[in-house]
Amino acid sequence: MGRSPCCEKAHTNKGAWTKEEDDRLIAYIRAHGEGCWRSLPKAAGLLRCGKSCRLRWINYLRPDLKRGNFTEEEDELIIKLHSLLGNKWSLIAGRLPGRTDNEIKNYWNTHIRRKLLSRGIDPTTHRPINEPTAAAASASASQESIKTISFSAANSKEEEEDKNTTGGGGSLMITKENNSPPATERCPDLNLELQISPPYSQQQDHHHHHQEALKTGGRDHTSSSSCLACSLGIQNSKDCSCSGGGSSNSGYDFLGLKTGVLDYRSLEMK
DNA sequence: AACAGTCACAACCGCCGTCAA
DNA sequence: GTTGACGGCGGTTGTGACTGT
Numbered sequence: 001m002g003r004s005p006c007c008e009k010a011h012t013n014k015g016a017w018t019k020e021e022d023d024r025l026i027a028y029i030r031a032h033g034e035g036c037w038r039s040l041p042k043a044a045g046l047l048r049c050g051k052s053c054r055l056r057w058i059n060y061l062r063p064d065l066k067r068g069n070f071t072e073e074e075d076e077l078i079i080k081l082h083s084l085l086g087n088k089w090s091l092i093a094g095r096l097p098g099r100t101d102n103e104i105k106n107y108w109n110t111h112i113r114r115k116l117l118s119r120g121i122d123p124t125t126h127r128p129i130n131e132p133t134a135a136a137a138s139a140s141a142s143q144e145s146i147k148t149i150s151f152s153a154a155n156s157k158e159e160e161e162d163k164n165t166t167g168g169g170g171s172l173m174i175t176k177e178n179n180s181p182p183a184t185e186r187c188p189d190l191n192l193e194l195q196i197s198p199p200y201s202q203q204q205d206h207h208h209h210h211q212e213a214l215k216t217g218g219r220d221h222t223s224s225s226s227c228l229a230c231s232l233g234i235q236n237s238k239d240c241s242c243s244g245g246g247s248s249n250s251g252y253d254f255l256g257l258k259t260g261v262l263d264y265r266s267l268e269m270k
Numbered sequence: 271a272a273c274a275g276t277c278a279c280a281a282c283c284g285c286c287g288t289c290a291a
Numbered sequence: 292g293t294t295g296a297c298g299g300c301g302g303t304t305g306t307g308a309c310t311g312t
């Protein structure tokens with residue numbers, strides 16, 4: 001019953017990859033593509049677990065990786081995305097072509113955490129460090145207003161560049177529904193009352209409902225917006241807070257990702 | 271020069287959802 | 292319907308490089 005084991009663990013190498021192993025893996029994938037990781041090590045003549053081969057390829061050997069230092073624009077984008085998504089490194093990586101989830105995770109832990117702390121911002125909650133607890137703050141915030149995340153046409157250099165590289169999206173805007181002054185915090189903490197309205201898209205034919213949302217204007221997002229869970233393609237999860245949900249929400253471009261399509265990375269990273 | 275402390279990042283580990291048998 | 296491997300993910304660890312004393 002079930003499948004046979006993926007590899008003979010007793011006969012696999014561990015630790016750093018050698019140049020020869022790298023060359024073998026690259027040569028095999030160039031010749032055969034990213035097929036079945038289970039059978040790859042044997043076929044490529046590698047004494048490695050398939051999982052290890054996959055990681056090595058994705059995080060280090062893939063030819064479309066950018067490598068090198070992160071730019072200031074990438075820094076800020078990572079911070080923005082992290083404030084919205086939390087430690088969903090793969091989702092964040094999907095928004096940064098040429099970067100891997102592992103690379104971003106490492107970069108966050110070594111650079112950005114410290115950067116935020118030096119700014120007096122809690123890297124976990126993205127709120128000023130000497131502020132009331134996130135729970136209390138969000139409770140009061142939810143009483144007075146509903147925060148809405150929406151997209152508008154890109155207007156900054158960073159966003160322009162981002163749009164070019166990802167082919168989707170637009171800028172991310174976080175607004176409050178009442179007339180209170182703009183939130184001073186750079187990155188509001190996430191709560192389940194966030195509403196995601198569909199992004200503006202130039203591929204309007206593919207996103208008819210996007211137009212509908214735009215027509216309804218700023219306040220009336222509820223008819224066509226989805227909760228964060230839905231926008232991330234997990235509308236059946238316990239985190240889903242929208243009522244209608246279901247199939248009508250599938251296929252939104254959230255953060256430029258085709259949500260509801262699980263292989264979002266294939267859009268940008270492969 | 272030697273040592274300790276810190277940093278940076280590749281790689282591993284363990285968990286989870288999916289799906290083949 | 293059940294079992295267990297696969298693929299993917301986030302968290303953690305190991306280790307070489309760098310810096311300060």
